[in-house]
Amino acid sequence: GQNIDQPTEMTATEGAIVQINCTYQTSGFNGLFWYQQHAGEAPTFLSYNVLDGLEEKGRFSSFLSRSKGYSYLLLKELQMKDSASYLCAVHSSASKIIFGSGTRLSIRP
């Protein structure tokens, strides 16, 4: 079957660092996406990992371990505007992307 697990909710403090974990079991794997989605808005692309390791992009970094079926999104220097849902998604075939249920991140001052 296809299964993507990520925590439902997380809370962090402005200026701090937070790590959102994602584990997956899918029948195919081409890569792993992270998307950000603010309430009532469409998802926006954050990162796409194909190879193992850490990829850094400004305040956001994404890590992938294909052998462990594991990824995380690291957000540094948190800002209030980072309050959103973060979606882990597996690119399982040429055309199909399977999304997790998302992690709702709340930032407190």
Add this chain to the structure above:
Amino acid sequence: DTGVSQNPRHKITKRGQNVTFRCDPISEHNRLYWYRQTLGQGPEFLTYFQNEAQLEKSRLLSDRFSAERPKGSFSTLEIQRTEQGDSAMYLCASSLGISGNEQFFGPGTRLTVL
């Protein structure tokens, strides 16, 4: 604005009615996707087009759902005999060519079936 657009943004209908949504992808994108998203869940894949060809359909897409992309540009998603369980946000996304490329999402059409 050259992003993905969807119309209408909101649709309220009575159970049993038919509805049709439209998606206009980014002009040079040849891949187009439809997703459905309910509150607290991630988007669920419905179907995928490469140019005008519908290459994949989810098992979620019952016989009441049909999608077209007649000229390989805009796409329509029709739901016949709507049910209350069809209430959701319907998202369209497009991407360019190579598999794994970033998908750009439209703002979605929120469907409410009364």
